[in-house]
């Protein structure tokens with residue numbers, strides 16, 4: 162049996178007819194950039210995300226980059242970010258010339274250890290970028306408390322957690338301005354690259370609208386030096402359709418997670434992910450930890466079960482960031498996660514047979 166790491170068989174493929182007819186409507190519209198589908202999607206996503214504004218952009222990295230830019234964060238400024246995040250959060254900070262300041266996560270939830278944020282604050286700190294990693298909402302009350310006390314902006318990286326909640330409030334609605342990604346594999350994925358920012362601040366939304374479009378609010382009048390970082394009209398039309406299914410697909414992911422929890426309890430040295438109090442999880446990824454990670458991955462692969470590592474090298478040890486002068490051992494919890502984490506297949510519609518097979522192979526591995 163083959164168990165792919167991810168599959169669109171029960172998502173994109175099941176709604177193919179709807180997607181094709183929206184493509185036809187897009188084609189016939191004669192309006193291929195920033196047309197009605199973008200406007201519709203921005204309204205729909207703002208509503209879904211319980212924010213006043215949504216501005217569609219080219220991808221998640223650009224969403225974070227533009228968010229920092231709109232807040233005037235740049236050279237000489239510091240931005241606090243979890244040390245175990247995906248590289249894109251860090252790249253965005255670097256793009257505007259600011260310095261990423263890493264804070265370790267909790268070993269069990271994988272989300273930022275808010276108890277360590279204050280120690281990382283200096284007089285250069287301008288913002289904190291919580292990342293709802295793997296799909297679990299960060300304990301935002303703690304982050305907000307610290308940010309308010311030290312007068313810092315909050316920029317949520319909501320790329321992995323569309324539809325997650327903390328204390329009844331949806332992720333992507335806490336920060337001053339927030340970025341998300343609709344990369345195909347994300348919980349809400351386009352059929353190509355796309356992203357968005359969400360905010361309740363009209364001035365910031367207006368700035369992003371200009372920045373994504375050459376810095377112009379009125380065609381051919383450029384008030385600031387902007388970019389071409391527009392969301393694609395065609396992708397927006399697909400996202401409009403897929404958004405209707407997102408909650409349902411997130412529920413299916415939760416059912417898969419439940420199945421893993423029930424069946425992988427007390428197997429070998431496996432540590433299952435922990436969900437914090439008041440946080441919900443949309444299981445973008447199901448990440449376990451084991452000291453025998455590499456052997457387990459290889460064993461599963463030899464039986465047709467694909468797994469991935471998120472992420473094998475933490476940002477502070479990436480070659481691209483050697484200029485920050487970190488070394489192995491500087492962020493031990495992050496490094497421990499990198500060395501032991503394994504993401505199991507999880508997607509809406511993965512079959513019970515595929516799950517049973519995966520679970521039985523994991524059990525078999527630990528019987529050696």
Ligand SMILES: *Cc1c(COP(=O)(O)O)cnc(C)c1O
Nearest residue numbers: 220221222247249250320342344
């Ligand atoms: C995917 C991702 C991004 C970047 O999104 P892209 O659309 O691929 O640019 C940023 N942050 C996190 C945490 C992500 O998982």
